[in-house]
Amino acid sequence: MSKVFEPLEIGKLNIPNRFVRSATYYALSDVNGYISDESVELMKTLAEGEVGLIITGYAFVSKQGQVFPDMNGIDEDDHISAYQKMTRAVHERKGKIVMQIAHGGAQATFAAKGEGDYVAVSLNGDLPDFGRKPRELTDVDIIGIIESFGQAARRVQASGFDGVQIHGAHGYLVSEFLSPTTNHRKDKWGGSLENRMRFLIEVIRSIKKQVSNDFPVMIKLGCRDYLDGTDSLTIEEGKQVAKAIEKEGIALIEISHGRVDKNFRKMMEKINSVEKEAFMLDDAKAIRSAVSIPLCLVGGIRTLSVAEKLVGSGVVDCISICRPFIREPDLVKQFKKSAKTTADCISCRGCMNRDDEGKLHICCRHLEKSKAVGK
Ligand SMILES: Cc1cc2nc3c(=O)[nH]c(=O)nc-3n(C[C@H](O)[C@H](O)[C@H](O)COP(=O)(O)O)c2cc1C
Structure with a gap:
């Protein structure tokens, strides 16, 4: 049998295939992040x-980090019972499920457009324009957010999930701290790579304090920025981050990107040949050379043969698909x-x-609407 259909151990978690x-x-939750029955059906x-x-x-993990009005939330204990329904439904079908937790930082569009708090790592960074200026994070704010990640992870475990994944990619808060294009701070949270990754390290420690020792803590890591011509996060720095978080006990790194420009967005589109698949493979190879914990690669993987090659060659232990x-x-x-x-997907x-x-539906435009999950 092909290795992609063999089980994998991620700490104490055993998953049935790769x-x-x-x-x-x-887009299936209410404005406070409470999930709907449709979310449970989807899982x-x-x-x-x-x-x-x-x-x-x-x-x-907190309203300040809310990106969409209908995204999931895990900022209050009241969320736990609905998520328990979700994890039960998956476990009854012999599935495994992990929750991704996030803070949108200066990309928290919903927080930015609402009346509430909206924050950035530093104000002189390269920030999206939502028509309103964010507030620069203070030391007290940063400590508070680190604690929010820990509390969120506690709720994730109480909800019956098989692990938690930190969203450390795509320009959101962890990524915003890591990237020198958005982090211009002069204090202990900015400047050197050691300082820029301090927030992530503290988030991991905060999570680890709140969950049991064997609860898998994973991360989707923006291992490098894909920005042309700027002093951005490099893959050499990504390797250093990977090494540091391996030491902190991260169970699995899902390799992804940090901040991107239009060239990268083009790489994401029209994946119609195997050559265009797995477009962050070089980053995976770099991270593989730095750490020995399980790795996963995302981005444009569409064919079984590509998945088999990635896992079979040992570059990564599993692959992910969106x-x-x-x-x-x-x-x-x-x-x-x-x-x-x-896959049928044409990206x-x-x-x-x-x-x-005007309500958003996540579904394939090319599928008959009635068949699309999420409609
Ligand atoms: C509709 C949609 C929603 C997404 N939501 C998330 C998310 O909640 N968290 C995340 O880390 N990435 C998110 N992504 C990014 C994907 O997980 C993935 O990294 C990216 O689409 C590349 O993988 P693919 O080529 O298999 O789609 C989303 C992408 C799409 C298209």
Whole structure:
């Protein structure tokens, strides 16, 4: 049997195969981040599709870090009972599920456009323009957010999840601290790489204090920025970060990107040949040379043969997929029974669709609406 269908141990967590559903925001929660029955249905569908490990869409650890009005939240204990329903549904189907937790930082669009608190690592960084200036984080704020991550992780374990994943990529707060393009602080949280990664290290320590010793703490790490012509996070720095967090007891690193420009966005599109797949493979190789903990790679993986090569060669231990599962949540099952060898997804950016009332639906634009999960 191909190695991609063999189990993998991630600390005490044993997953049945090497296919991970990368965290995917689904616009199914209410404005306070309370999940709906539809979210539970979605996770059931993925578990029935035999995905080895499901990672939920990102959940905000505090309202200040809320990116969308309908994203998941994990900022209060009251969320736990609904998530227990979700984890039970997945476990009843023999699936495994991890929650991704996040703070949007200066990319917290919803916080930025609302009346509340909206913060940035430093004000003179390269920030998105939401028409309102954020407030620069104080020392007290930073300590408070670190504590919020710990408290969120405690709730994640109490909800029955099989682990927690820190969102440390895509320009959100952890990534904002790591990148010299957004972190211009002159205190202990900015400047040298050691200072820029201090926030992440403290977040991990805070989480570890709140969960049991054997509870897997994972991260989706923006290992480098993909920004042309600027002094941004390099893969050499990404390797140093990976080494440091391995020492802190991180169970798995999912390799992803930090801040991106339009060239990177092009790499994400029209993945119609195997050459265009796994577009961050070089970063995976670099991180593999630095650490020995389990690694996962995301980004443009569409065919079974590419997945087999990535796992078979040992560059990574598992691979993760986002957009193809929006169209085909049973993709792994189909691969397994040789019903197909390539995902249908054409990476067209047609996953975010608005209905007549302006409500966002995450579904494949090319699928009959009635069949799309999330409609
Ligand atoms: C609709 C949508 C929602 C996403 N939500 C998240 C998220 O909540 N957290 C995250 O880390 N990445 C998120 N991503 C990024 C994906 O997890 C993944 O890193 C990216 O799409 C590349 O993988 P793919 O080529 O398999 O789609 C999202 C992407 C899409 C298209």
